[in-house]
Amino acid sequence: MSRKTEDFDEFCDPENPKVIKYEDVVEAAQTIKPYIINTPVMAAHTQREFGIYIHYKLEFMQNSGSFKDRGAINVLEQMPLDKKKLGVVVASNGNEGIAMSYYAAKMNIPVIVILPLNVPIDKMQRCHAFGAKVVIQGNNLLEAQKYARALAKDKGLTYINGRDHPHILAGYGTLGLELMESTPFLDAVIVPVGSGGLAAAIATVVKHHKPSALVYGVQAELMPTFFNSLENDEMVTLPLQTNMADAIAVNNVGCNAYSTSKPLLDKMLLVKEDWVARSILHLTEREKFVVEGAGACPLAALLGNLVPELKSKNVVCILTGGNVDNIMLYRCLERGLAAEGRLVKFRVGIRNDPISKANFMTLISKGSYNIHRHFQDNSWTDGEDYFVEMKVVIEAKNLAHALELKRTIERVYPCTSIFETEPFNDKRTCPCYIKKFTEKHMK
Numbered sequence: 001m002s003r004k005t006e007d008f009d010e011f012c013d014p015e016n017p018k019v020i021k022y023e024d025v026v027e028a029a030q031t032i033k034p035y036i037i038n039t040p041v042m043a044a045h046t047q048r049e050f051g052i053y054i055h056y057k058l059e060f061m062q063n064s065g066s067f068k069d070r071g072a073i074n075v076l077e078q079m080p081l082d083k084k085k086l087g088v089v090v091a092s093n094g095n096e097g098i099a100m101s102y103y104a105a106k107m108n109i110p111v112i113v114i115l116p117l118n119v120p121i122d123k124m125q126r127c128h129a130f131g132a133k134v135v136i137q138g139n140n141l142l143e144a145q146k147y148a149r150a151l152a153k154d155k156g157l158t159y160i161n162g163r164d165h166p167h168i169l170a171g172y173g174t175l176g177l178e179l180m181e182s183t184p185f186l187d188a189v190i191v192p193v194g195s196g197g198l199a200a201a202i203a204t205v206v207k208h209h210k211p212s213a214l215v216y217g218v219q220a221e222l223m224p225t226f227f228n229s230l231e232n233d234e235m236v237t238l239p240l241q242t243n244m245a246d247a248i249a250v251n252n253v254g255c256n257a258y259s260t261s262k263p264l265l266d267k268m269l270l271v272k273e274d275w276v277a278r279s280i281l282h283l284t285e286r287e288k289f290v291v292e293g294a295g296a297c298p299l300a301a302l303l304g305n306l307v308p309e310l311k312s313k314n315v316v317c318i319l320t321g322g323n324v325d326n327i328m329l330y331r332c333l334e335r336g337l338a339a340e341g342r343l344v345k346f347r348v349g350i351r352n353d354p355i356s357k358a359n360f361m362t363l364i365s366k367g368s369y370n371i372h373r374h375f376q377d378n379s380w381t382d383g384e385d386y387f388v389e390m391k392v393v394i395e396a397k398n399l400a401h402a403l404e405l406k407r408t409i410e411r412v413y414p415c416t417s418i419f420e421t422e423p424f425n426d427k428r429t430c431p432c433y434i435k436k437f438t439e440k441h442m443k
Helices: 022-032 068-077 081-086 095-106 121-129 141-155 166-182 197-209 225-232 255-261 273-287 293-303 326-339 354-366 399-412 432-441
Strands: 041-043 053-058 088-091 111-115 133-136 158-160 188-192 214-220 267-271 314-319 343-351 370-377 385-395
Touching (some): 022 068, 022 197, 095 121, 121 133, 166 197, 166 255, 188 293, 197 214, 197 255, 267 293, 326 343, 343 399
Parallel strands (some): 088 158, 188 214
Antiparallel strands (some): 343 385
16 A cells, blocks of 8 residues: 555655755745744843853744744745645644644635644634634644644645644744854753754754754653653654643654754753743743743753753753743743742631631731732631631742741641641751752752
8 A cells, every 4th residue: 555545744754754954944044034023032131040141032022922933934935836725734732823824824825723622722712813724633732633634635735744844844943043143152052842843953053053052952851752752762652741831742753853853952851840830930020021831941941950061151042932821821820939939828727716817817917928819718627616727828038938937837826737839748847948948949
């Protein structure tokens, strides 16, 4: 049986991968120039805290909110006219679907976007708002891609692998060209990695211009698909694990991206969920950037102290996108605050009378804590005394301030207080634990 009668994508063939060349990227740069935004590179406001000269490439400023614009424009522009008229099918975790919908509309190309069930509603709505036909199919991107290929074959449309098509990758590489033009002094660049396309394309350009520059890829610890593929020296497929970096949470790697990046990437890094949350919080509070989990991963690697060799170096973090829905952003910010010890959740039983409640609130106030939210459970009893259980989320200045709160509450309410936020649910509350906690979360 011919392979073309099977579930087969000739542009992303594991048996015949296409390695991206520097010349492909240069050609793509001319193709996409009329549409694309040459996003700025900005120095971080907090370089002294890290001992690294951090710079941010602000790709969330693209028209669709992510770097995916670069690949979408290039692949659509290079399609034959007859295929443009018929339309395209793309499977997406959100960002590539948004970018494809936005530019296909500008070029009058019909587009069908296949999204898996776990994609945030906001991203679904944006694809629809740009004129795409949206189909929800599959539990993950791998299943959505399989359905998209079958649909394209059945309808006579063009299937585009939005993460690994050679023209997509060449478009991504234009980000590297901009980097080398705006920051030729860079010593290292840290790139979020899902299927691996962006890292492969940037590495192709950076290593061409400056072989001594380091190119690091970074991935969420819960979905180390590309990391494991490089470690095992073969492409692997992993079951989907939901995490904050949802835009790079993929089951498999791109064969073209893998073959291109394998000899070029200097290191792959894995970051923890709490580091990603803290990075989103840091970028929001200190830099005033709204960045999605995937885009925050490069900074998470610095927060996690994974790259001590980059001290005093010029490092560019690629902030790949800002398409984070409000609910996810709120969760990430709260988790970031909790990870830094600035948001503490606990419950405590107090007598159900006005004086006892007033004393509890006074205790909180005198410690300079802010009540973020609280709930009173009136059905909680203990023996003959009638108690209420106060469930409270407190905002503290820092970890040391939060640990002082825990010691105070446990001293005043020795038998009824329970702290639920790590590390406050741990019994080690002496001042030395602050240092132990910090060291634990920096490993």
